[in-house]
Amino acid sequence: MDARLDLAGLTGARDPIAHGDVLLDVRNVSLSFGGVKAIADISFDVRKGEIRAIIGPNGAGKTSMLNVINGFYTAQHGSIVFRGRERRAMKAHEAVGQGIARTFQNVALFKGMSTLDNIMAGRSVMMRRGLFWQMLRHGPALAEEIEHREKVEEIIDFLEIEHIRHTPVGKLPYGLQKRVELGRSLAMEPVLLLLDEPMAGMNLEEKEDMSRFIVEVNRQRGTTIALIEHDMGVVMDLSDRIVVLDYGKKIADGPPEAVKTNKDLIDAYLGVAH
Amino acid sequence: MLYRTAGQFKTSYEADFALFPVRQDALLLGVILLFAWLIFPLTASDFAFQTLLIPVLIYSLASLGLNLLTGYAGQLSLGTAAFMGVGAYACYKITTIFPGINLLVALALAGFFPAAIGIVFGLPSLRIKGFYLAIATLAAQFFLVWLFEKWAWLYNYNTSGAIQVPNIRMFGVYVAGPQAASITQYYFVLFVVCLITWFSINITRGRIGRIWKAVRDMDIAAELVGINLMRAKLSAFAISSYVAGVSGALFVFLWRGAAEPNLFDVQLSFRILFIAIIGGLGSILGNFLGAILIVALPVVLNWIPGLFGFSIESAVLQHINTMIIGALIIFFLIVEPLGLARLWGIAREKLILWPFPH
Numbered sequence: 001m002d003a004r005l006d007l008a009g010l011t012g013a014r015d016p017i018a019h020g021d022v023l024l025d026v027r028n029v030s031l032s033f034g035g036v037k038a039i040a041d042i043s044f045d046v047r048k049g050e051i052r053a054i055i056g057p058n059g060a061g062k063t064s065m066l067n068v069i070n071g072f073y074t075a076q077h078g079s080i081v082f083r084g085r086e087r088r089a090m091k092a093h094e095a096v097g098q099g100i101a102r103t104f105q106n107v108a109l110f111k112g113m114s115t116l117d118n119i120m121a122g123r124s125v126m127m128r129r130g131l132f133w134q135m136l137r138h139g140p141a142l143a144e145e146i147e148h149r150e151k152v153e154e155i156i157d158f159l160e161i162e163h164i165r166h167t168p169v170g171k172l173p174y175g176l177q178k179r180v181e182l183g184r185s186l187a188m189e190p191v192l193l194l195l196d197e198p199m200a201g202m203n204l205e206e207k208e209d210m211s212r213f214i215v216e217v218n219r220q221r222g223t224t225i226a227l228i229e230h231d232m233g234v235v236m237d238l239s240d241r242i243v244v245l246d247y248g249k250k251i252a253d254g255p256p257e258a259v260k261t262n263k264d265l266i267d268a269y270l271g272v273a274h
Numbered sequence: 275m276l277y278r279t280a281g282q283f284k285t286s287y288e289a290d291f292a293l294f295p296v297r298q299d300a301l302l303l304g305v306i307l308l309f310a311w312l313i314f315p316l317t318a319s320d321f322a323f324q325t326l327l328i329p330v331l332i333y334s335l336a337s338l339g340l341n342l343l344t345g346y347a348g349q350l351s352l353g354t355a356a357f358m359g360v361g362a363y364a365c366y367k368i369t370t371i372f373p374g375i376n377l378l379v380a381l382a383l384a385g386f387f388p389a390a391i392g393i394v395f396g397l398p399s400l401r402i403k404g405f406y407l408a409i410a411t412l413a414a415q416f417f418l419v420w421l422f423e424k425w426a427w428l429y430n431y432n433t434s435g436a437i438q439v440p441n442i443r444m445f446g447v448y449v450a451g452p453q454a455a456s457i458t459q460y461y462f463v464l465f466v467v468c469l470i471t472w473f474s475i476n477i478t479r480g481r482i483g484r485i486w487k488a489v490r491d492m493d494i495a496a497e498l499v500g501i502n503l504m505r506a507k508l509s510a511f512a513i514s515s516y517v518a519g520v521s522g523a524l525f526v527f528l529w530r531g532a533a534e535p536n537l538f539d540v541q542l543s544f545r546i547l548f549i550a551i552i553g554g555l556g557s558i559l560g561n562f563l564g565a566i567l568i569v570a571l572p573v574v575l576n577w578i579p580g581l582f583g584f585s586i587e588s589a590v591l592q593h594i595n596t597m598i599i600g601a602l603i604i605f606f607l608i609v610e611p612l613g614l615a616r617l618w619g620i621a622r623e624k625l626i627l628w629p630f631p632h
Contacts, residue, residue, distance in 0.1 A: 072498070095498070101498075108492050110487060110491035112556065113484070124481050124488075131509075145480060
């Protein structure tokens with residue numbers, strides 16, 4: 001069985017929003033911690049099926065933006081509309097139910113668990129069997145476990161991590177850990193995938209692999225991706241549209257070619273007397 | 275050679291999910307069960323039942339309860355003894371209110387009381403972690419022991435303030451109380467311990483176990499894969515306290531025969547925490563290894579001087595025992611935080627590879 005074929009259409013079908021429509025709309029969001037304004041009145045949108053990059057120098061508010069999107073922080077002003085529904089505050093674990101998954105800048109895996117268990121943990125919200133069947137681990141509970149294992153094996157196959165299936169992730173090298181983390185977020189079958197610096201600290205080869213996985217996830221599963229990345233070569237090649245933040249403000253937004261020549265962007269990165 | 279895994283292939287996910295993917299492990303467990311169910315009971319003396327076999331099983335179960343909470347869900351607790359006490363008193367009240375009740379049913383029901391109280395005292399875990407949580411569970415320890423002393427209804431208003439286990443029969447045979455034979459009590463305890471251990475293994479391998487381990491390893495990431503932290507932590511407190519409560523009821527009904535409130539003091543909590551640490555946090559097997567070590571050590575120490583033809587005062591022996599246990603805890607915390615179970619894991623990996631070095 002070709003796992004790749006199966007991956008397509010896993011998520012696309014259940015979403016009423018058509019390809020190219022606005023999936024996530026961030027409207028005038030502001031967030032501050034005490035006196036520090038992390039995000040000041042930022043608006044942008046993410047369209048279904050695209051790869052949207054968020055770039056900017058350190059401390060620009062990129063990660064804070066992702067945290068607001070998946071409910072980890074609550075914005076003081078503005079609103080977020082996801083799949084046509086507006087929301088202000090929610091618990092972080094509710095974001096998964098709405099179809100938002102994310103990875104972290106510094107790997108946030110469950111270190112004591114195997115690769116397989118880590119990815120299976122990504123599906124724990126979809127598993128339903130209660131304590132009674134869990135205690136027996138026969139019949140429905142085992143059937144459910146095997147059903148989800150098959151889905152997880154498809155992801156393991158896709159990410160080419162078969163050989164480390166039973167290895168505790170704490171023992172894995174950094175590049176593989178990043179891959180397992182991507183696997184865990186894919187296991188949640190997200191509509192919108194948020195990637196926080198998926199290629200930080202990787203060598204060229206690992207970056208190429210990771211870029212390939214991101215593009216394939218986007219094309220084959222139809223998953224919309226919003227990513228933060230510092231490697232400009234990768235960002236310009238991968239993304240359909242880019243939003244540029246600096247000091248919590250949006251300074252540019254548009255396709256790579258337009259952003260590349262933007263004066264403010266160059267100033268932000270190369271520095272200019274403020 | 276003994277542990278060679280070559281040639282054992284798995285052709286289905288079900289086979290890969292089996293408890294013992296390696297055939298020799300299943301064989302080894304079979305041998306251990308054979309000893310536990312047949313050879314020990316046939317050969318053991320009354321003394322061996324009362325000082326080794328039964329306490330090892332009961333302490334293992336108590337430690338298993340703690341391990342589900344601390345080793346799997348990562349919530350440090352110092353209140354195990356109090357939850358055991360709630361189980362024991364609940365079982366006592368159930369057997370006095372319904373005198374003819376089957377003891378197994380009484381035990382199963384008694385577990386729900388510590389489970390409920392465990393949830394209440396687990397509420398601070400939603401806000402605080404680690405050592406601060408341990409202090410909060412210490413509140414349970416002191417409050418509940420105080421309650422056992424002051425609430426006379428719990429011990430049926432008798433003057434001694436202690437609970438006495440009555441003679442309880444099951445299918446015509448005495449299983450608890452002064453008239454019960456050690457061997458019946460042993461089989462009763464063994465049955466309960468085997469059953470709960472099997473359930474616990476299944477829980478820790480499935481969805482709930484993964485959720486607990488995720489919360490233990492990184493709670494923020496667990497929340498962002500959609501795990502409800504409140505439910506995960508409180509379910510760990512409930513199930514852990516249930517198991518601890520059942521072990522407490524066994525402790526009094528099938529072993530000690532009577533209990534005063536201070537039997538469940540903080541000393542016992544620490545003893546069980548030591549068993550879990552020495553045995554290995556996050557392991558089911560570890561509870562049994564730890565309990566064997568802690569229970570057998572004083573017995574062996576008593577026996578060694580006689581072997582060499584000299585005698586040591588029992589007070590001195592007790593000090594030696596305390597010193598050895600203290601040293602072992604320091605040793606394990608520094609050298610092998612995952613305890614005896616991890617040592618066995620390393621030995622097993624070596625055996626699988628043997629005679630090759632890699």
